[in-house]
Amino acid sequence: MRSKDLSLYIHIPFCVRKCAYCDFLSFSAEDSLKERYIDRLCKEILNEAARYKDRYVISVFFGGGTPSVLRAEQTGRIMELIGSSFNISANAEISIEVNPKTADKEKFEIYKRAGINRISIGCQSLNDKELEVLGRIHRQEDFYRTFQAARDAGFDNINVDMMSALPGQTAADYESSLKKLLCLKPEHISAYSLIIEEGTPFFERYQEDALIRDKGGRPRYLPDEDEERRMLYLGRDILKDAGYHQYEISNYALTGYECRHNKVYWQRGDYAGFGLGASSCVDECRWKNTEDPDEYLSAGADELKQDIQKLDITQQCSEAMFLGLRLMRGVDEAEFAGRYGIEPSCLYREWIDRMMSERLMESADGRLTLTQRGQDLANYVWGGFV
Amino acid sequence: MTSQENIRNFCIVAHIDHGKSTLADRIIEKTGLLTEREMQEQVLDNMDLERERGITIKAQAVRTIYKAKDGKEYVLNLIDTPGHVDFNYEVSRALAACDGAVLVVDAAQGIEAQTLANVYLALDHDLEVFPVINKIDLPSAEPERVKDEIEDVIGIEAQDAPLISAKNGIGIEDVLEAIVEKVPAPKGDPDAPLKALIFDSLYDSYKGVIVFMRIMDGRVKKGTKVKMIATGATAEVVEVGFFGAGQFLPCDELSAGMVGYLTASIKNVKDTAVGDTVTEADRPCTEALPGYKKVLSMVYCGIYPADGAKYPDLKDALEKLTLNDASLFYEPETSIALGFGFRCGFLGLLHLEVIQERLEREYDLDLVTTAPGVVYKVYKTNGEMIELTNPSNLPDPSEIDHMEEPIVSAEIMVTKDFIGPIMELCQERRGRYLSMEYIEANRALLKYELPLNEIIYDFFDALKSRSKGYASFDYEMKAYEESKLVKLDILINKEEVDALSFIVHADSAYERGRRMCERLKDEIPRHLFEIPIQAAVGGKVIARETVKAVRKDVLAKCYGGDITRKKKLLEKQKEGKKRMRQVGNVEIPQSAFMSVLKLDEE
Numbered sequence: 001m002r003s004k005d006l007s008l009y010i011h012i013p014f015c016v017r018k019c020a021y022c023d024f025l026s027f028s029a030e031d032s033l034k035e036r037y038i039d040r041l042c043k044e045i046l047n048e049a050a051r052y053k054d055r056y057v058i059s060v061f062f063g064g065g066t067p068s069v070l071r072a073e074q075t076g077r078i079m080e081l082i083g084s085s086f087n088i089s090a091n092a093e094i095s096i097e098v099n100p101k102t103a104d105k106e107k108f109e110i111y112k113r114a115g116i117n118r119i120s121i122g123c124q125s126l127n128d129k130e131l132e133v134l135g136r137i138h139r140q141e142d143f144y145r146t147f148q149a150a151r152d153a154g155f156d157n158i159n160v161d162m163m164s165a166l167p168g169q170t171a172a173d174y175e176s177s178l179k180k181l182l183c184l185k186p187e188h189i190s191a192y193s194l195i196i197e198e199g200t201p202f203f204e205r206y207q208e209d210a211l212i213r214d215k216g217g218r219p220r221y222l223p224d225e226d227e228e229r230r231m232l233y234l235g236r237d238i239l240k241d242a243g244y245h246q247y248e249i250s251n252y253a254l255t256g257y258e259c260r261h262n263k264v265y266w267q268r269g270d271y272a273g274f275g276l277g278a279s280s281c282v283d284e285c286r287w288k289n290t291e292d293p294d295e296y297l298s299a300g301a302d303e304l305k306q307d308i309q310k311l312d313i314t315q316q317c318s319e320a321m322f323l324g325l326r327l328m329r330g331v332d333e334a335e336f337a338g339r340y341g342i343e344p345s346c347l348y349r350e351w352i353d354r355m356m357s358e359r360l361m362e363s364a365d366g367r368l369t370l371t372q373r374g375q376d377l378a379n380y381v382w383g384g385f386v
Numbered sequence: 387m388t389s390q391e392n393i394r395n396f397c398i399v400a401h402i403d404h405g406k407s408t409l410a411d412r413i414i415e416k417t418g419l420l421t422e423r424e425m426q427e428q429v430l431d432n433m434d435l436e437r438e439r440g441i442t443i444k445a446q447a448v449r450t451i452y453k454a455k456d457g458k459e460y461v462l463n464l465i466d467t468p469g470h471v472d473f474n475y476e477v478s479r480a481l482a483a484c485d486g487a488v489l490v491v492d493a494a495q496g497i498e499a500q501t502l503a504n505v506y507l508a509l510d511h512d513l514e515v516f517p518v519i520n521k522i523d524l525p526s527a528e529p530e531r532v533k534d535e536i537e538d539v540i541g542i543e544a545q546d547a548p549l550i551s552a553k554n555g556i557g558i559e560d561v562l563e564a565i566v567e568k569v570p571a572p573k574g575d576p577d578a579p580l581k582a583l584i585f586d587s588l589y590d591s592y593k594g595v596i597v598f599m600r601i602m603d604g605r606v607k608k609g610t611k612v613k614m615i616a617t618g619a620t621a622e623v624v625e626v627g628f629f630g631a632g633q634f635l636p637c638d639e640l641s642a643g644m645v646g647y648l649t650a651s652i653k654n655v656k657d658t659a660v661g662d663t664v665t666e667a668d669r670p671c672t673e674a675l676p677g678y679k680k681v682l683s684m685v686y687c688g689i690y691p692a693d694g695a696k697y698p699d700l701k702d703a704l705e706k707l708t709l710n711d712a713s714l715f716y717e718p719e720t721s722i723a724l725g726f727g728f729r730c731g732f733l734g735l736l737h738l739e740v741i742q743e744r745l746e747r748e749y750d751l752d753l754v755t756t757a758p759g760v761v762y763k764v765y766k767t768n769g770e771m772i773e774l775t776n777p778s779n780l781p782d783p784s785e786i787d788h789m790e791e792p793i794v795s796a797e798i799m800v801t802k803d804f805i806g807p808i809m810e811l812c813q814e815r816r817g818r819y820l821s822m823e824y825i826e827a828n829r830a831l832l833k834y835e836l837p838l839n840e841i842i843y844d845f846f847d848a849l850k851s852r853s854k855g856y857a858s859f860d861y862e863m864k865a866y867e868e869s870k871l872v873k874l875d876i877l878i879n880k881e882e883v884d885a886l887s888f889i890v891h892a893d894s895a896y897e898r899g900r901r902m903c904e905r906l907k908d909e910i911p912r913h914l915f916e917i918p919i920q921a922a923v924g925g926k927v928i929a930r931e932t933v934k935a936v937r938k939d940v941l942a943k944c945y946g947g948d949i950t951r952k953k954k955l956l957e958k959q960k961e962g963k964k965r966m967r968q969v970g971n972v973e974i975p976q977s978a979f980m981s982v983l984k985l986d987e988e
Binding site for chain 2: 008114195215216225228229249251265271273279280281285289307309317322323358375376377378379380382383386
């Protein structure tokens with residue numbers, strides 16, 4: 001039964017160095033802190049596992065930060081604990097995020113032996129100048145080496161993250177990066193556009209520029225809106241031609257390689273997050289671990305959880321809409337009705353009608369989806385369901 | 387009973403920050419509240435009652451008792467004057483209630499434009515004006531220079547001016563002695579029919595209106611039937627009394643020369659207009675005191691509740707405010723863009739700001755205010771004249787013969803380095819140069835005539851920024867003059883937004899229109915479609931900007947399953963939408979209506 005499934009998210013907040021655009025919860029740290037963190041993480045996992053005795057784990061995701069900055073045996077230790085304290089489905093998808101220059105063939109081999117079966121590489125660009133601007137620690141050479149090492153270790157399910165709308169980037173630059181990547185034939189590609197997030201060095205640098213762009217003007221460093229759109233459409237076409245299908249707003253995969261863990265988020269499956277700042281959603285209840293490292297390291301089992309929010313049926317329906325619409329398959333009306341007891345076209349009739357008439361949403365085969373234009377203006381569409 | 391010989395009615399005039407209120411506080415500290423005889427009469431019981439009811443006097447007037455060096459006890463009535471030019475008329479009435487004025491001048495800064503304006507006003511009222519030099523303890527104090535300046539510029543004797551520091555309590559006795567010596571004692575006829583000047587009033591929910599007055603002739607006590615000459619209102623006096631520091635002190639009778647209050651179960655402050663004369667209903671005085679003026683609103687604007695449902699609350703709040711502020715005018719109006727609201731009239735921009743702030747703070751209202759405008763006189767071809775307070779009511783241009791706008795005479799005091807920039811500013815604001823006098827080597831007094839509608843927006847701000855804060859400014863209403871005025875309309879997505887229309891001089895229309903469009907372009911969020919913003923005069927578009935259609939709006943990132951963060955972003959976006967005004971199919975943020983008030987802040 002569906003409700004017995006569970007996904008696990010493990011947050012590793014460490015990085016070699018923080019990138020200039022990154023607003024994720026991450027930082028660089030001494031070995032001793034990493035060791036203490038893993039001890040605390042294992043204690044948390046062990047504690048929490050008791051709640052999920054009747055669950056089957058269908059996916060595990062090591063995210064960060066850069067999980068691959070841990071020594072291979074540290075990751076192995078966590079994997080071992082997970083394996084012994086949860087019921088892991090035989091075909092579970094177990095992913096780890098890896099950054100170039102932090103993993104070699106040997107590390108990948110240990111991952112493989114530990115049961116990890118999917119690698120997600122944070123490449124972002126195959127243009128050295130762009131990588132430098134982003135503040136990445138690697139250059140394209142490093143990525144090729146890392147990718148090859150993963151392949152050599154036997155990984156046959158690899159994702160690569162790519163970014164568009166970078167400062168100074170043109171559509172041609174982006175195309176060139178994508179084409180280089182396609183030569184390697186990764187199974188999955190995440191293609192995001194850069195967001196200038198508050199609290200990052202990029203915000204200091206490009207905040208004004210982003211404002212000009214968002215008003216439709218001509219920014220100095222960032223690509224303007226037209227160029228940005230061009231990159232997105234170009235990416236979509238190139239990837240499609242290469243046999244990747246878009247299954248989510250920013251995610252593309254070869255047949256059979258959609259990321260199961262990611263889909264759990266959008267389809268509102270249950271997931272338990274462990275580690276600093278990790279989010280969870282189980283039995284229609286959301287919470288988040290503390291984001292304060294000192295507090296995390298010293299807090300007792302129950303003090304970790306913050307912002308505990310029991311979702312009422314209205315919130316569940318609202319989430320189901322704005323999360324479900326991220327997927328290209330959209331929201332299946334019958335499925336929705338079966339799970340929440342009401343048809344979306346009934347609950348949100350006015351808004352859905354308006355979105356249809358504005359050609360931002362469409363309906364086919366009993367499923368509500370975003371149109372191409374709806375994907376571009378997704379926030380606006382989602383806003384009506386909140 | 388205190389004889390008139392021992393009464394001194396005075397006020398303190400000063401430029402802002404030169405220490406008027408500090409000096410007032412020191413005077414109150416150094417003096418007593420009651421005469422020795424009153425102390426024996428146990429008025430204290432009544433005072434406690436007042437205290438229980440929590441009535442406190444606005445600081446408009448205070449009676450203190452001072453035992454002078456000549457051994458006699460004097461009653462000193464200090465009457466406060468509002469410090470701002472908006473309240474010029476109130477200032478003049480308060481001055482009329484006095485016999486003398488203490489001029490406070492900052493020992494470091496010397497004379498400022500406002501000092502001059504206030505001194506001239508006091509001299510106009512035949513007050514005995516004598517200077518005191520304050521802040522002599524400042525390292526930058528130059529009392530001798532300031533004394534010379536006072537003599538040169540104002541032409542009053544200043545060599546024996548007390549040198550004081552109100553802040554540190556230095557020289558306060560000298561000020562008190564000077565008051566006793568220099569301010570003339572009142573010379574009213576206690577046996578003549580009652581003649582008293584209203585210089586302020588206050589609404590109290592227990593007692594009704596409390597009238598603040600100076601008795602010129604005659605006497606008044608409980609039971610006297612009084613009449614207000616200008617408004618014609620009559621009432622029977624319930625209570626008379628003095629102003630203690632922070633309390634009302636009831637007494638048996640007020641007579642010629644005294645300053646005090648009366649209550650008479652009067653329900654509306656409008657019946658007790660400032661400047662009106664109080665007399666006896668049965669034995670009226672032969673003529674009213676001179677100088678009564680009906681207070682006219684100088685500046686108008688539309689005030690709307692941000693949330694349309696709060697209209698009754700706004701109405702209620704305005705009603706309550708007018709109980710205490712006879713100069714606030716309001717009437718209901720409707721705007722297509724903003725819904726139901728009120729057209730409100732004010733004495734000036736400061737008055738407007740004060741009321742707006744009180745509505746928001748004391749009544750917890752969220753307001754949208756339209757661009758303030760002045761009263762224009764529109765002469766129609768059919769000979770009719772209308773006073774225009776709302777640009778939307780401007781008749782069709784074909785029916786207009788000509789229009790007139792109010793002009794003020796302005797005095798600007800500025801240090802010589804900034805004369806150029808300030809003259810440029812006045813030029814830009816259609817000012818007519820009258821004269822320039824060097825007050826001293828380093829400072830000049832510029833005199834200009836300026837259209838009022840050019841200074842009600844942000845003239846103060848511009849003046850301050852262009853003079854690095856060194857210019858001071860004062861103005862008074864002069865006359866109406868014919869002017870080439872047009873109505874500037876703003877069209878958003880081809881729809882005229884009535885709340886954004888305003889009257890402007892034809893020569894500034896293009897510039898203003900262009901800047902309005904630019905500003906609005908920044909304020910109006912992008913929609914799914916392109917939005918033209920146009921400025922038009924008489925149907926002809928003179929400026930245009932475009933808010934481009936939104937191309938992309940999506941949060942693609944996945945924060946490790948942190949859905950709450952995404953949800954909050956979407957909720958914030960939605961919350962922002964709620965605070966928008968819908969005009970046609972365009973959502974306009976409230977800030978857009980206000981931002982056009984600040985076109986020159988660049």
